[in-house]
Amino acid sequence: MRFSKMYVPTLKEAPGDAEVISHKLLVRAGMIRKLTSGIYTFLPLGLRSLNKVAAIVREEMERAGAQEIFMPSVQPGDLWKETGRWEFYGKELLRFQDRNGRDYCLGPTHEEVVTDLLRGEVKSYRQLPINVFQIQTKFRDEIRPRFGLMRGREFLMKDGYSFDADDAGADESYKGMFEAYKRIFSRLGMRFRPVDADSGSIGGSFSHEFMVLADTGEDTIAVCHGCEYSANLEKAVVRCGQPACTAECPAIEEVATPGKHTVEEVAEFLGVPAERLVKTLLYVVDGAPVAVLVRGDRELNEVKLKNALGAQEEPVMASPEQVVAWTGAPVGFAGPVGLKVERILADNELLAANDYVAGANKAETHILHLDLARDAKIETFTDLRMITESDPCPVCGGRIELTKGIEVGHVFKLGTKYSKSMNATFLDENGKEQTMIMGCYGIGVSRVVAACIEQNHDEDGIAFPPPIAPFEAVVLCLDPRKEDILGKAEEIYGMLRSWGMDVLLDDRDERPGVKFKDADLIGMPMQIVVGGKGLKNGIVEVKDRRSGEKSELSIENLERELLEWRKCVWAGWGLANCDETEECR
Amino acid sequence: MRFSKMYVPTLKEAPGDAEVISHKLLVRAGMIRKLTSGIYTFLPLGLRSLNKVAAIVREEMERAGAQEIFMPSVQPGDLWKETGRWEFYGKELLRFQDRNGRDYCLGPTHEEVVTDLLRGEVKSYRQLPINVFQIQTKFRDEIRPRFGLMRGREFLMKDGYSFDADDAGADESYKGMFEAYKRIFSRLGMRFRPVDADSGSIGGSFSHEFMVLADTGEDTIAVCHGCEYSANLEKAVVRCGQPACTAECPAIEEVATPGKHTVEEVAEFLGVPAERLVKTLLYVVDGAPVAVLVRGDRELNEVKLKNALGAQEEPVMASPEQVVAWTGAPVGFAGPVGLKVERILADNELLAANDYVAGANKAETHILHLDLARDAKIETFTDLRMITESDPCPVCGGRIELTKGIEVGHVFKLGTKYSKSMNATFLDENGKEQTMIMGCYGIGVSRVVAACIEQNHDEDGIAFPPPIAPFEAVVLCLDPRKEDILGKAEEIYGMLRSWGMDVLLDDRDERPGVKFKDADLIGMPMQIVVGGKGLKNGIVEVKDRRSGEKSELSIENLERELLEWRKCVWAGWGLANCDETEECR
Incomplete structure (x- = not known):
């Protein structure tokens, strides 16, 4: 894509109402615009990142055997009345009536709809398990929408639901989704932890929140450095290792x-x-x-x-x-x-x-x-107190660190909460009627983009991990009016594209300073600078946006050197962009 | 994909409320399910077709220089009040208030939102033209939702909007979209006509409807066999070719x-x-x-x-x-x-x-x-009368045929209707304030799937064109319990997939009759039958779903013969699936 042909309205100033860094940077980088409180339009760059997250989520869901469907966003109130949530959900549920005066709501989640779908279809245990998901716009009428995409009213979510014939099957489904979530957030290049979200218990627990680690997170989580144990501060178990005291004690x-x-x-x-x-x-x-x-x-x-x-x-x-x-x-x-x-x-x-x-x-x-x-x-x-960093991990005894996190995903074993009230039953092997066991699995797709920025930014802007960046690389053509410079820039642009890379060519008729600033602001992981003295000396300068490290690649061996450097940039994110494992130069 | 792992609940009977064939077949083929009046869930097969249509739409929009964005579905009433549509739109506009009592609606279209977006951003003629589109869920509270996806309340739409600095530019944008629409519907393998939707005028017109030709269509259109002229019956011009009569006439x-x-x-x-x-x-x-x-x-x-x-x-x-x-x-x-x-x-x-x-x-x-x-x-x-099939084409004098059509797309030159009332202005080359000239361009993505079925079906089910079919081919493994049969089916399945084809392997433990019926019902263009006598004699039977023509391919030369046959199937749809143009066998 050419910058000159793309609608990327970058801004010097963040909007006055932006409180958190991801909101500020998303607006400044020309990725989103506010329509009204808590409701945003995704501009071309923002949509690219959103779609990249969605694509990885989709791939891993399918790999885990979940099937994509697409449920309506407008839902009949009657279904919500069946489960009792019409009463309980409160004002976050946006309700309205259609032209015939029937109750509807805008879906904040789809348990009712998916249960209604399958109770009509599944008759026998042989049809189970079923695991479906969708990637869809949700609406929650938050009392105080804020933080841009972090706590909006309209947002994009992946929500999935599993239906099993028995508890053991439901646990399998849960485990499959838990592993898929780990793969998703690993592939996205994010530092995250799945945290035990079930009150107090370790192991055998059936609710985990996936937390992206970021200093600006709203939640405090206890993370073990020795094993995978992580828990919300409120739920972190303190292991009492010391024996009861038997020392003499004077009278009071x-x-x-x-x-x-x-x-x-x-x-x-x-x-x-x-x-x-x-x-x-x-x-x-x-x-x-x-x-x-x-x-x-x-x-x-x-x-x-x-x-x-x-x-x-x-x-x-x-x-x-x-x-x-x-x-x-x-x-x-x-x-x-x-x-x-x-x-x-x-x-x-x-x-x-x-x-x-x-x-x-x-x-x-x-x-x-x-x-x-x-x-x-x-x-x-x-166990009644808050865990501290001087406590041992309750699982392995390792070192516990308290850190901040942003919830981006949640896996939950629902049991029969919805299937029972909605009468979603099937006949088991003995012809006996049984209630389906459900699980639900959410990822805030638009929230992931924001959380990624909360985790990866500096004073100059966003530093996107390659899998979420709107483009993996930007080729900065410093003077597009000069034929040799534009020619070389186009050549490199073409080469990177031939490798299947998403590349932005900054061919705008702007000063180099503007281009450097925009590249840093938008945060593409690889910057390739064509022009200036370097080019005359047979050199192309490249910059790793994350580390800020600059290197000079020789034009003579450019293809090989760019390939090597690309691998290093990905490796800096803990990611591999190919199967080879050659050394970084 | 393996049929045994996929959620495809085919039905023998169509639901009682299904009036049109596409509705009946979409439900019977396990592609959609009704949630409530005019609101449907897309099941895995239905979503595949929907996504295929969306992908081609997206590709051609981008090729034509339009940029994808994603606007919210919940829109503030204030914007609709600015253009006066809050009053005029009537009950099809679903209105509601949020928890703070502010007016909102569910977007049936996005002229207000997109104009609001760009009036805040575009300051100079140098930023124009801008052409953006989105693929998004829309809602229209139809008085009588019916015909399944043909006239639903919630539906998926591609809506695009162009903003130009002057009339000539706006005409260019319109033309670009018109051509893109022609490419889209051609690539989808549909028989269609763009029809003049502007009252009475030929040429210089700035509204066209794209009509899919189908006997079950609600609209009658006049189509010329000699040139591209097509118009809605109500708008088809009758050319008066004969001179005024000068013959003698007796007195009254x-x-x-x-x-x-x-x-x-x-x-x-x-x-x-x-x-x-x-x-x-x-x-x-x-x-x-x-x-x-x-x-x-x-x-x-x-x-x-x-x-x-x-x-x-x-x-x-x-x-x-x-x-x-x-x-x-x-x-x-x-x-x-x-x-x-x-x-x-x-x-x-x-x-x-x-x-x-x-x-x-x-x-x-x-x-x-x-x-x-x-x-x-x-x-x-x-000119005051309806055109007939005995009238000549008003453009070329060729033969006119009256035929039925289904509107699936609409391109419209809006002029300044929205930009004026919403004050979307810019400074021209002379620093003078001007109003942007707009165009809008819609495609009913979910409607295309239904219209495609209205056009392509027979008594056994759907006959999808390859680009819209949920899978291009189905491999029917007649007896998955027999190792040699399953092995050969898997081998062919793997081969087709290695060509980048979307293939379904029917590996279910069902009778052959059930598999044949489901294959015909779902309507994948290519059926490949593995099993029975054929296999023993070194033969694989294939069937072109559209023509019903069966062929026997020899297992010895299977790869070559399948490739050839695939080309023939596509050619039957007037489509090429590759660059080569070898003869059909």
């Missing part, structure tokens, strides 16, 4: 701590490290008071608290009035001994030591020499 | 025609051919009475009448009361002489003769020897 005694409320203040005042303190947190869970103990230097994980109690509602911190009522003291002096709260839970880790400091449930007072097993009525010691 | 005399009202009755009673009669039709046009004369054996074309009068509203036939008031006689005896109607128009053809019979404006009476030029006050003689 009170100590005055006037004006010392926080862990830090008390620790400093008493001259002990924060890890010697017990933090007593008071909550209301499902209407009843609960106390939770964690070490002074740790943070409570409310998700774990909720799960430990099997609670229906999110735990709510006690009000100051409740604290006073339950402790008999002002806020800041709660402790497990003498507390007027029935249920006291403690984090596992607290068992590994004794001789703690805690609040005395008395104004301006703490207690010393607390032995929880001896002095307090603990209902259960369990 | 009345003749009693008791009980003879119709042209046929009067002609028979008087013993003259119908073409000697003048039919006098009374209309109300824009509130005023108008009489129109056509020859007794001709039909009035109301579109031409409306255009001839420059009327605002559709002409309405006079009521019996009005006829009585204007003629002074009962219905059936109107004539041009003595009529109480100011404006009388006559079809051109009537000038070519005299000595006509007409109504006498008197009960049970006609007049003989009418010479219109002599006896009647005719405002104008002009």
